[in-house]
Amino acid sequence: MNKGITIAGNLIVDHVKLIDSYPEVGMLTNIRSVSDSIGGCAGNTICDIAKIDPSVKLNCIGRVGGDADGEYIKSVLTSLGVDISHVITDSEAVSSFTDVMTSLATNERTFFQARGANARFCLDDIPFDTLDTDIFHIGYALLLDEFDKEDPEYGTVLARALKMAQDRGIKTSMDVVSEASDRFKRLVTPCLKYCNYAIINEVEVAQTTGINVRRADKTIDDAAVRSAIARLFELGVKDVVCVHSPEGGWYGTSDGKVYYHDALYLPKSFIKGKVGAGDAFCAGMLYSLYREFDPEYSLRVAGAAAGANLSANDSISGLRPFDEMMKLDEEYGTLAE
DSSP states (O other): OOSOEEEEEOOEEEEEEEESSOOOTTOOOOEEEEEEEEEHHHHHHHHHHHHHOTTSOEEEEEEEESSHHHHHHHHHHHHTTOEEEEEEEETTSOOEEEEEEEETTTOOEEEEEEOGGGGGOOGGGSOGGGOOOSEEEEEEETSOTTTTSEETTTEEHHHHHHHHHHTTTOEEEEEEOOOSSSOHHHHTHHHHTTOSEEEEEHHHHHHHHOOOOBOTTSOBOHHHHHHHHHHHHHTTOOSEEEEEETTEEEEEETTSOEEEEEOBOOOTTTOOOOTTHHHHHHHHHHHHHHHTOOHHHHHHHHHHHHHHHTTSSSSSTTOOOHHHHHHHHHHHOBTTO
């Protein structure tokens, strides 16, 4: 592969607020700091890959508003060498933003999201006729209004988009937002048959397949994850299924093999926040697929990317060049060691 990676979808500004703890309804908590960061599937994932390896040709497709947040998003992408010629500035919408409340007590996050321009991002915004790339990744399903609409032929507009990319000989991939809803079967399942790669977390794979991958005591069930991976292939994923969780990552191939690698064993002092950790894992995996790494090494790379992400409060600042990132794997080891 040498044509690069194209990532389409949500472009968001995360307004990250560090708070003492999440308050009960009607109660007060202190905001200790406020910072801004690019966010969303397209923003996070493409910036992470750019930081891992600036030599990869990266093309971003999406919409921002004609406002300061939109200019901020474009400036961050441009500073990292990302091609933004297909990022549309929509003067009739505000840029999408998320208020991210991060608890200093637990490092857990709560999100308050405004769709903004992302709600207007549509199939016609993607230049399929001239799209020249090796991998086309899009997300998040369930958070892209126009792409989540019903399509009479393919099930959803997002499924149609993936098929259009595949018809150009491009490898396709999608990401899903985590939510507690019954929309997964209706909106995610139709897309799977047009995905070469599916990279999702343990919550999303459970919602999509109906297979509970956590036991009653909340521990991860390895056998159930493997069953869920097999089910995604049955639903149509062609080449690779990756599932990630705080415990580690799984890499399934279409011939029925499944590989596993534990997450990094990071000290509490290392972890500053968890915003964008899933996107960082996805970025590491997309980069590995692009570089055609073997499954076991791909899991190490994706795990190192997720681990690096945890070293910063925002979604992209923790990422670092490939060689430096992989030193984390050597320095800290994994949960199993």
